[in-house]
Amino acid sequence: MLGLGVDRLQADINRLLASLFHQGVLDEHFLQLQQLQDETSPNFVYDVINIYFDESEKLLRNLRLLLVDREFSDYKKIGLHLNQLVGSSSSIGARRVRNVCVAFRSASELSNRPGCMRGLEVVEHEYHYLKNMMHELFQLEQQRLLAAGVRYPV
Amino acid sequence: MTREELPNLAESKLTALVVDDNFVNQSIHQKLLARLGIQNDVVCNGKEAVDAHCSGRNYDLILMDMDMPIMNGIQATKRLREMGIESKIAGVTTRANEGEKKEFMEAGLNDFQEKPLTISKLLSILHKLDFYVQT
Numbered sequence: 001m002l003g004l005g006v007d008r009l010q011a012d013i014n015r016l017l018a019s020l021f022h023q024g025v026l027d028e029h030f031l032q033l034q035q036l037q038d039e040t041s042p043n044f045v046y047d048v049i050n051i052y053f054d055e056s057e058k059l060l061r062n063l064r065l066l067l068v069d070r071e072f073s074d075y076k077k078i079g080l081h082l083n084q085l086v087g088s089s090s091s092i093g094a095r096r097v098r099n100v101c102v103a104f105r106s107a108s109e110l111s112n113r114p115g116c117m118r119g120l121e122v123v124e125h126e127y128h129y130l131k132n133m134m135h136e137l138f139q140l141e142q143q144r145l146l147a148a149g150v151r152y153p154v
Numbered sequence: 155m156t157r158e159e160l161p162n163l164a165e166s167k168l169t170a171l172v173v174d175d176n177f178v179n180q181s182i183h184q185k186l187l188a189r190l191g192i193q194n195d196v197v198c199n200g201k202e203a204v205d206a207h208c209s210g211r212n213y214d215l216i217l218m219d220m221d222m223p224i225m226n227g228i229q230a231t232k233r234l235r236e237m238g239i240e241s242k243i244a245g246v247t248t249r250a251n252e253g254e255k256k257e258f259m260e261a262g263l264n265d266f267q268e269k270p271l272t273i274s275k276l277l278s279i280l281h282k283l284d285f286y287v288q289t
Contacts, residue, residue: 032273044181051181055176087178150184
């Protein structure tokens with residue numbers, strides 16, 4: 001009976017991941033992240049994704065502060081922040097976030113302020129969707145670990 | 155490539171330095187190197203990489219990001235070469251148009267890979283720089 005709980009949770013995890021890959025939210029680099037997790041770093045994926053969240057939120061905050069400033073003209077700074085976001089999003093396999101950051105960067109290279117504001121809103125939307133999905137994934141994995149632990153009591 | 159198929163280069167006692175200001179990339183690059191048995195350190199920008207060498211540290215391989223604050227990868231690579239550092243330096247960056255790649259290579263790189271870095275790309279770097287013979 002307990003085994004069925006673990007199996008059901010694993011099926012839920014697999015279904016969620018398949019959906020995220022199908023939607024293009026994640027790509028093969030997320031698989032590499034999972035493959036790098038091992039006994040020496042059993043929480044590697046969780047740790048790296050949380051670093052990504054921390055870094056990304058700082059960058060998004062900075063981007064918004066820059067763009068809402070009436071005196072704003074430093075598109076180079078926008079570009080630098082976006083390079084960071086593109087880089088880290090690519091590395092964790094966050095394909096859709098990465099792609100919308102590239103589109104935003106194109107607007108900044110043209111010094112297109114309305115385009116940049118739209119770009120920022122799209123990036124924020126995609127980022128928050130990804131974050132919610134990752135939280136759901138981590139919750140399922142935590143439940144699966146707990147269920148597996150119950151199955152093999154000490 | 156499965157974990158079992160990966161070479162373990164621990165016996166060769168290779169050392170590497172990760173130079174990148176992005177903490178996500180630092181974590182992933184360090185883990186990729188560790189997975190291949192390569193001991194490694196990390197610094198956050200080109201100046202820290204130069205300072206590390208000035209303090210006497212030396213590495214077989216340097217993975218150098220291009221865009222970093224204080225001192226970028228191009229400046230750091232030039233500086234290290236001026237200092238006589240002969241370590242193999244591989245540029246790893248998201249920026250890969252031909253002009254930027256040329257400028258980075260001309261600074262003194264031995265190899266260049268586009269991010270994101272993967273096990274395959276890292277093995278390609280190691281193979282090209284004669285640290286690893288593919289069988």
